[in-house]
Amino acid sequence: MPAVSTPSGRCGADRCPGALRAHQAADGLLVRVRLPGGRLSTSQLRRLAAAARRDADGTLELTSRANVQLRGIGDQEAVDRIAAVLVESGLLPSASHETVRNILASPLSGLDHGGRPDVRPVVARVDEALCACPELADLSGRFLVAVDDGRGDVAALGADLCWLADTGALLVAGRDVGLRADTDQVAATIVAAARAFLRLRAGRRDVWRVADLPEASAAIVAALGGPHAEPTDPPQSDPPPVGPHPAGIVVVAAPLGRLTAAQADTLAALTDEPVVVTPWRTVVVVAAPETAVPALTGAGLVVDAASPWVGVTACAGRPGCASALADVRADATAALTAAAPPAAAALPLHWAGCDRCCGRPAGPAALAVATGAGYRVAGPGGDHHGPLAERVAQARRPR
The missing domain is CATH 3.30.413.10 (Sulfite Reductase Hemoprotein, domain 1)
Incomplete structure (x- = not known):
């Protein structure tokens, strides 16, 4: 069983966070749990949700590499408790290699x-x-x-x-x-x-x-x-489209790539099979019952491919990131609520709190980047102008 102490000196200036090497964000410490192939047993998912409730901000962030992050962690003792949970649940088989999996x-x-x-x-x-x-x-x-x-x-x-x-x-x-x-x-x-x-x-x-x-x-x-x-x-x-698929598979989108602990528990309650976290910040539920879609919708998760939330991601923004120039999650929610549903072939949309665009998805995407005086909204054809919700809708239209 690997130790749960933080590695030091191994990666030089590489500051990519891990499960043991926490990143200090503005809202507390952040750890990243690698999930090879994105697979999580329902037991592992429940234990991550419980750790998020107890020692983090109560959410599981899905990343563009099909990993999971816990943030808002209070201190190193809490990081160590989370690491112990990961070891016990089989999510940390190697302390020395955990950031490279x-x-x-x-x-x-x-x-x-x-x-x-x-x-x-x-x-x-x-x-x-x-x-x-x-x-x-x-x-x-x-x-x-x-x-x-x-x-x-x-x-x-x-x-x-x-x-x-x-x-x-x-x-x-x-x-x-x-x-x-x-x-x-x-x-x-x-x-x-x-x-x-x-x-x-x-x-x-x-x-x-x-x-x-x-x-x-x-x-x-x-x-x-x-x-x-x-x-x-x-x-x-x-990527696999959001919604029900044959063979009892349901692809579920988490709004802005964040699962609350309660939503994670809902997913775990629907199946005995492992779920799969995807690089598009969705979750694949396998062997789902017929009641899965209403249960997921009732939990605030997205199972409709036409939803304006599909394909929309965001960095932490304020107050979680000291570099952010806006509360991008709140602004994204307001803009998506005001905008008309996107076209069926809408581009992914990423909201970023600064020009670094952390978490930007691979491939073509529309961007809404905070500038300190609003947002620069860009799509394949360049920047867009006008009310924010309209600009976002225009940027998502493929050329």
Whole structure:
């Protein structure tokens, strides 16, 4: 069982928060819990909700990497209590590697009976292999691995390393560079590629991701003895839409990516199967009963794909972040309430308290960025002007 003391010195200037290495925000300490493949058992979800009630602000923040954050934590003793809960519930298998267990996976893999490979066992093997390699503890908390079952949903998210189950391609910084790996080779191949990146970035503590080094892709290909095949364009697809799906699956959106502890308990009460947190800040409920949709709606969660809340995210804003220039969550709520429902193909919309745009989703998105004198609202065609709610609606219209 891993210790629950905070690691020190391992990641240099990398300040990406973890479950043990808390970040000091304006509203208290913040911890980030890595969920490889986004999977949470209902027991784990209940325990996280209880920890959020007791030691944080009572909410679970869903991140763009399918992880969970607890914020508003009062002191280090509370951080240690949360860490102990994570250890006991199996969410912290490695103290040394806990910040580098960033592994995305196609959320519906093995669940929607779509005829694609089930990559959940692959995710487990990759996680185990990462944690078993001492050298990889020196990866930054920003380094991202993805396992895509071939539908192209997480392949489109710009992971440092992404394996595609249908072709065996290992994408490097989002590009097919000709590397291939069979299912039983994936974990070892990803470890070898990550080690090659670490060797290249040795001594460069301001380099966190493969795309930061132009020469990294070629070095990884050489280290793996490639290329093994002619590169092709990787597939890309949209995320699973919010709402009911066949086979008893319901994809649920949490307004602004925040689950209250009570909402988390509602999710856990609907199924005995693990839920899946997605990179789009939604949650997949598996084996849901017929009563699931009214129960979720009654809890304030979103199960209607036409809801104006679908695809809308926000950073912490004021008062949680000292850098924020506005209470973006309150402003987003007011604007969404005033605006007409978006078009069916509306772009994702991210509200940010400053120009850093923390938490911005990957891919095309509309942005509402606080300036201190209102918001700059931008879409694919540039900035928009007029009343805020109208600008936001215009920015979400795809060109």
